[in-house]
Amino acid sequence: MRKITNAELGRPTVEEFSHMEKMPVAVVLDNVRSAQNVGAFFRTGDAFAVTKICLCGITAVPPSREIHKSSLGAEFSVAWEHYPTTEECLVRLHDEGYRIVAVEQVEGSVSLDELRPDPSCRYALVFGNEVLGVGQQAVDMCDSAIEVPQAGTKHSLNVAVCGGVVLWKFFEKFIER
Numbered sequence: 314m315r316k317i318t319n320a321e322l323g324r325p326t327v328e329e330f331s332h333m334e335k336m337p338v339a340v341v342l343d344n345v346r347s348a349q350n351v352g353a354f355f356r357t358g359d360a361f362a363v364t365k366i367c368l369c370g371i372t373a374v375p376p377s378r379e380i381h382k383s384s385l386g387a388e389f390s391v392a393w394e395h396y397p398t399t400e401e402c403l404v405r406l407h408d409e410g411y412r413i414v415a416v417e418q419v420e421g422s423v424s425l426d427e428l429r430p431d432p433s434c435r436y437a438l439v440f441g442n443e444v445l446g447v448g449q450q451a452v453d454m455c456d457s458a459i460e461v462p463q464a465g466t467k468h469s470l471n472v473a474v475c476g477g478v479v480l481w482k483f484f485e486k487f488i489e490r
Contacts, residue, residue, distance in 0.1 A: 341413075
């Protein structure tokens with residue numbers, strides 16, 4: 314086995330990426346307090362070609378050294394918007410035709426392994442604060458909820474890790490490779 318060089322991977326430039334077809338998924342970060350987690354979402358959003366990332370409330374926004382460090386520059390390739398509150402963001406996304414989905418442990422949530430995304434829909438996935446999760450006001454505005462099944466003693470994953478798991482599930486359903 315030989316490792317493939319970055320040049321051999323054939324990745325698009327930032328300009329080419331901006332014109333590529335994107336997955337019909339927007340990421341909403343509800344008061345995510347760690348800039349490193351925000352940067353990780355940018356990097357994952359780039360990898361899985363999300364439409365955009367919505368940074369809400371206290372969530373850090375570019376330019377930020379901490380975001381840049383974990384995103385490796387993906388804040389330049391992934392479209393993003395900032396909203397003073399998550400609720401304002403969700404109203405806008407709903408008006409744009411997105412199906413709003415909380416990624417949270419709530420009554421009636423669907424286990425990620427049972428999720429069957431509708432290819433005719435656009436999704437906005439709401440990820441919450443590292444301690445408090447998705448705020449109840451935001452949950453109240455969601456059309457549905459999904460959660461990642463877990464077997465350990467902890468009741469949650471790091472929000473950026475959760476984002477990678479959930480976005481992969483959508484990526485494998487929406488993007489032909």
